[in-house]
Amino acid sequence: MAKPSTLFKGISSVGSFTRGNLERMGAMIDSVNAKSGKPRQFKAVNLGDEDYQQDLFREQTLKATQQLLGTRFATYGKYAKKIVPNSLFDSTVDGAFAQIAKLASNWSQIDLPNQHRFANIANLDNEQRYALATDIANQNRALATLGGLTGLAGLPGLLADTLWLLLVSLRTVYQLGAIYNKPLTGKQGVKMAYELLASADLSKMQEKQALLAGIGIGKGLLDNAQSNGLHNELKNLGLKNKNVNFYAEQVDNIASQIGINLDNINLSWVRRFLPATAVIVGMRYNSQLIDEVIGVAQATFAPEAKLANRAITDDSSSEAQVKKDTDSNNEEQSPKSDNAKKDTDKAKDDKTKAENNKSKTDDDKSKADQTESEIKATSEPVSKTTDEESVDENYKKAQASKKD
Numbered sequence: 060m061a062k063p064s065t066l067f068k069g070i071s072s073v074g075s076f077t078r079g080n081l082e083r084m085g086a087m088i089d090s091v092n093a094k095s096g097k098p099r100q101f102k103a104v105n106l107g108d109e110d111y112q113q114d115l116f117r118e119q120t121l122k123a124t125q126q127l128l129g130t131r132f133a134t135y136g137k138y139a140k141k142i143v144p145n146s147l148f149d150s151t152v153d154g155a156f157a158q159i160a161k162l163a164s165n166w167s168q169i170d171l172p173n174q175h176r177f178a179n180i181a182n183l184d185n186e187q188r189y190a191l192a193t194d195i196a197n198q199n200r201a202l203a204t205l206g207g208l209t210g211l212a213g214l215p216g217l218l219a220d221t222l223w224l225l226l227v228s229l230r231t232v233y234q235l236g237a238i239y240n241k242p243l244t245g246k247q248g249v250k251m252a253y254e255l256l257a258s259a260d261l262s263k264m265q266e267k268q269a270l271l272a273g274i275g276i277g278k279g280l281l282d283n284a285q286s287n288g289l290h291n292e293l294k295n296l297g298l299k300n301k302n303v304n305f306y307a308e309q310v311d312n313i314a315s316q317i318g319i320n321l322d323n324i325n326l327s328w329v330r331r332f333l334p335a336t337a338v339i340v341g342m343r344y345n346s347q348l349i350d351e352v353i354g355v356a357q358a359t360f361a362p363e364a365k366l367a368n369r370a371i372t373d374d375s376s377s378e379a380q381v382k383k384d385t386d387s388n389n390e391e392q393s394p395k396s397d398n399a400k401k402d403t404d405k406a407k408d409d410k411t412k413a414e415n416n417k418s419k420t421d422d423d424k425s426k427a428d429q430t431e432s433e434i435k436a437t438s439e440p441v442s443k444t445t446d447e448e449s450v451d452e453n454y455k456k457a458q459a460s461k462k463d
Contacts, residue, residue: 074170074173075173078170078173078174078198081197081198081201081202082194082197082198082201083197084197084201084204085196085197085198085199085200085201085204086197088197088200088201088204088346089197089200089350091346092346092347092350096347099354100358101351101354101355101357101358102258102355102358103355103358103359104254104255104258104355104358104359106251106254106255106359107247107251107254108254115261115262115264115265116156116221116224116225116228116256116261116264117152117156119221119264119265119268120218120221120222120225121152122268123217123218123221123268123272124218156253157246157249159222159225159226159229160229160249160252160253161249162226163226163227163229163230163233163252164229164233164243164244164248164249166226166230167230167233167234167237168233170234171195171234171237171238174191174194174195176191177191177237177238180238180240185361185362188238188239189361191238192235192238192239192357192360192361195231195234195235195238196231196235196353196357199227199228199230199231199234199349199353200346200349200350200353202227202230203223203224203227203228203345203346203348203349204342204345204346204349205342206220206223206224206227206341206342206345207220207338207339207340207341207342207343207344207345208338208341208342209223209341210271210274210334210336210337210338210340210341211334211337211338213275213278213279213334213337214272214275214276214279216271216275216337217268217271217272217275220271220341220345221264221268224345224348224349227349228256228348228349228352229252229256231349231352231353231356232252232255232256232352232356233248233252235353235356235357235360236356236360238360239360239361239362241360255352255355255356255359256352258355259351259352259354259355260351261348261351263344263347263348264344264348266344267340267341267344267345267348270340270344271337271340271341274333274336274337274340275337277333278330278333278334278337280292280293280296281326281329281330281333282330284326285326285327285330288321288322289321289322289324289326290311290314290320290321290322291322293307293310293311293321294307294311
């Protein structure tokens with residue numbers, strides 16, 4: 060009994076150590092993405108909607124398979140369309156993707172209960188759930204990013220990378236739904252999981268597939284050129300693909316004009332460089348694509364909008380800075396409001412004083428007019444009396460003159 064217990068403890072310790080490292084790695088990747096990109100707000104998905112577009116994983120998986128098989132895929136496809144109805148082909152593809160979703164669901168159920176906080180999930184508040192969801196998201200971010208290592212395998216690695224990213228994305232959706240007490244179960248859960256992926260912006264997956272396919276074709280070209288010569292390999296590549304033929308001819312013409320023999324070029328250093336380039340491209344794009352899935356999942360499952368807005372858009376320092384700026388703005392606005400209020404009161408007082416002064420001026424003017432009227436009224440009789448006396452005096456003088 061002791062041996063199984065010791066073995067179980069050992070496995071648990073390794074699992075805990077691995078999860079801790081994945082969380083730290085995912086947090087570092089999140090910090091880099093937050094600094095290099097613009098913060099985004101993700102929209103919640105109304106799960107259960109019957110009308111939604113298929114996610115890009117399905118399309119890109121089929122394209123990766125076609126690139127891997129080459130002309131054989133096109134040949135098989137022509138014969139298959141003649142024999143197999145489209146409905147049967149679609150149902151077969153749907154069944155394959157449903158199995159991938161079930162695998163992701165089982166993986167999430169095996170790993171998530173090992174989180175000690177999940178055992179007490181019913182008693183966690185929203186902030187504690189968000190903290191647990193962030194750690195789980197960081198684990199999945201690291202896992203998705205590590206999928207870029209499949210770029211070392213060339214075109215086969217392209218298909219493996221697409222399937223791995225799909226598996227980790229579905230695992231993320233299932234785990235975040237369980238953390239926020241909105242588990243996705245059964246066939247309906249599979250449908251909702253793919254519906255959420257279809258709502259995420261995965262357009263960069265097409266860019267990644269094109270770049271990795273180009274790198275894979277280039278690596279195959281250089282491998283064959285080691286034995287057949289670059290000139291012959293470019294010619295053969297142009298015959299296989301008419302779209303590439305123009306560029307192959309241009310390279311051949313430029314080399315002839317410069318006087319370079321393509322077959323004598325040492326391509327060993329380029330062949331070593333291409334796999335490393337494929338890994339860098341794959342890891343970079345995978346980290347951005349899983350961010351989209353995590354953001355939409357958080358916005359859909361989180362109970363509060365503020366938790367969804369915080370999800371995978373900024374690190375904690377950015378959140379603190381935003382909060383600090385908000386508080387600072389509130390503090391600045393408060394004195395401004397007080398000053399504005401004081402200015403308003405002052406303006407009212409000035410207006411009242413002006414009205415009082417105007418009223419006082421009108422009263423003074425009225426009094427002055429009244430006084431002037433009284434003075435005028437008083438002076439008119441005096442003037443009249445003075446005139447009468449002057450007339451009498453002149454009359455008397457005239458009479459005295461007559462007598463003389």
